[in-house]
Amino acid sequence: MKHIRTINKANLKQTAIKGGCGRCQASCQSACKTSCTVANQKCENSK
Amino acid sequence: MIHKYKLNGYNIVLDVHSGGVHLVDELTYDMLDNVNPPFEEKCPENIIEKLSRFYDRDEILSCYEEVKELYNEHILFSDDTYEKFAKYSVAAPLKSMCLLVTMDCNLRCRYCFAETGEYGMKKRKLMSFETGKRALDFLLENSGDRENLEVDFFGGEPLMNFDVVKQLVMYGRSREKDYINKHFRFTVTTNGILLDDEKTDFINREMSNVVLSIDGRKEVNDRMRTHINGSGTYDEIIEKYKKLVEKRKHQNYYVRGTFTKHNLDFTNDVLSLAEQGFKEISAEPVVAPAKEDYALTERDLPAIFSEYERLAQAILVSDKQGKHFNFFHFMIDLDQGPCAIKRLRGCSSGNEYVAVTPDGDIYPCHQFVGVEKYRMGNIAEGKINSDIRNEFAAANIYSKDDCKNCWAKFYCSGGCNANNYTYNGDIHSPYKISCELEKKRLECAIMIKAAIAAEEQQED
Ligand code: SF4
Numbered sequence A: 001m002k003h004i005r006t007i008n009k010a011n012l013k014q015t016a017i018k019g020g021c022g023r024c025q026a027s028c029q030s031a032c033k034t035s036c037t038v039a040n041q042k043c044e045n046s047k
Numbered sequence B: 001m002i003h004k005y006k007l008n009g010y011n012i013v014l015d016v017h018s019g020g021v022h023l024v025d026e027l028t029y030d031m032l033d034n035v036n037p038p039f040e041e042k043c044p045e046n047i048i049e050k051l052s053r054f055y056d057r058d059e060i061l062s063c064y065e066e067v068k069e070l071y072n073e074h075i076l077f078s079d080d081t082y083e084k085f086a087k088y089s090v091a092a093p094l095k096s097m098c099l100l101v102t103m104d105c106n107l108r109c110r111y112c113f114a115e116t117g118e119y120g121m122k123k124r125k126l127m128s129f130e131t132g133k134r135a136l137d138f139l140l141e142n143s144g145d146r147e148n149l150e151v152d153f154f155g156g157e158p159l160m161n162f163d164v165v166k167q168l169v170m171y172g173r174s175r176e177k178d179y180i181n182k183h184f185r186f187t188v189t190t191n192g193i194l195l196d197d198e199k200t201d202f203i204n205r206e207m208s209n210v211v212l213s214i215d216g217r218k219e220v221n222d223r224m225r226t227h228i229n230g231s232g233t234y235d236e237i238i239e240k241y242k243k244l245v246e247k248r249k250h251q252n253y254y255v256r257g258t259f260t261k262h263n264l265d266f267t268n269d270v271l272s273l274a275e276q277g278f279k280e281i282s283a284e285p286v287v288a289p290a291k292e293d294y295a296l297t298e299r300d301l302p303a304i305f306s307e308y309e310r311l312a313q314a315i316l317v318s319d320k321q322g323k324h325f326n327f328f329h330f331m332i333d334l335d336q337g338p339c340a341i342k343r344l345r346g347c348s349s350g351n352e353y354v355a356v357t358p359d360g361d362i363y364p365c366h367q368f369v370g371v372e373k374y375r376m377g378n379i380a381e382g383k384i385n386s387d388i389r390n391e392f393a394a395a396n397i398y399s400k401d402d403c404k405n406c407w408a409k410f411y412c413s414g415g416c417n418a419n420n421y422t423y424n425g426d427i428h429s430p431y432k433i434s435c436e437l438e439k440k441r442l443e444c445a446i447m448i449k450a451a452i453a454a455e456e457q458q459e460d
């Protein structure tokens, strides 16, 4: 494409179908403790 | 829904519901102001006419084709198909616990939300081993099939009760053996004053993450992070932190600061910490009532916004110089981040996560401690109030009116319930200043990724 470049997989919808396993950490628990940025956490589902 | 913005010379378009991030040229940026699905086969004449004042007709036509193609691939103007998943936002097993092993502190930091360790309560207290032990048992018993159980030792200052911390870690380790697949991940948050070699080694051996409080430059730190007699703490803690981080090979830690109205140039604080050799850095906006002289108010937003931009640029420069460091709130993985279900639900306070006080009282999270309305029970009773739990479990981005139509919803996940409650009296009602800051940080975080992607393309 000449005008637009997509820089990621844009796969959020797929993750809704497979996701929700709950292995990952709770959000602000062990890091910042005063605010929440869920998007910077890791998915821990290796399956 | 899309969100587009210009930052640092990049034109960035986020497709909210697919998570797609696109770098676009000026023409596309303008085109997107004028088009919306459903798309006609050919670019409508009125759009061509409007844009042809600035752009070549053939370019307009080819741009339209690209926009249409991405729409058909569902990565531009993609539909919101998530609301049905919000129904699954129900009570889930417990997996994280914050243990307030002390409600006392050896410092008197001026902005402390724990009100120097007392959490708005009158008495200073230490948690007994017995209470902590029951709390760990409670976590194990209520954790269902969850394998990783996070326990954060928090305070007050947890190192003031370090013997109990050590006993609890040992107890937790011994209980892991009773299960096939349960593992505690202990973490600790400290102000550093009581760190010595022995504690450092224990922490590095047993704790999967450690948060070290420091505000950045010496003068900034020492203005807010003070002893009871008012003297600063920087010189005492900086070397201890360096040693601890060195010994854990720079893995799994944060140096974490708070910025206030007094250091709106907090990029300098982050850079100061980076210069000291730290690679994992966080700086949080202070949570304080507007009457305090150091509180952040709406009027500070423009200054904070440009400071976040400056910080993002500084990070890119450092990267280029081979001096990479992470800023917690700009860390974002555009491909492998948490699943959409997690993003819907947010921080899971009061549901998968609770805080326990020295008296064994249970609250939805460390920031709710002392809010009587949300006291969920006591560890001694071995159960928690299911109404409160259900209320928190049901809080998600589709239960919060402001969030539903917010472009940042899958990154922010509905904000901090505690902030919402503190400022607006309702966990479902986002606190506007936090929203604005969060959105700015996300724009910066995505821009950093875009800049890296653009750079890589140039190299190819
Ligand atoms: S930025 Fe505010 S409105 Fe947007 S998702 Fe976060 S809390 Fe909700």
Ligand code: SF4
Residues within 6 Å of the ligand: A027, A028, A029, A033, A034, A035, A036, B347, B348, B349, B353, B364, B365, B366, B367, B415, B416, B417, B418, B419
């Ligand atoms: S409510 Fe706020 S402080 Fe509490 S766990 Fe959630 S994000 Fe953290």
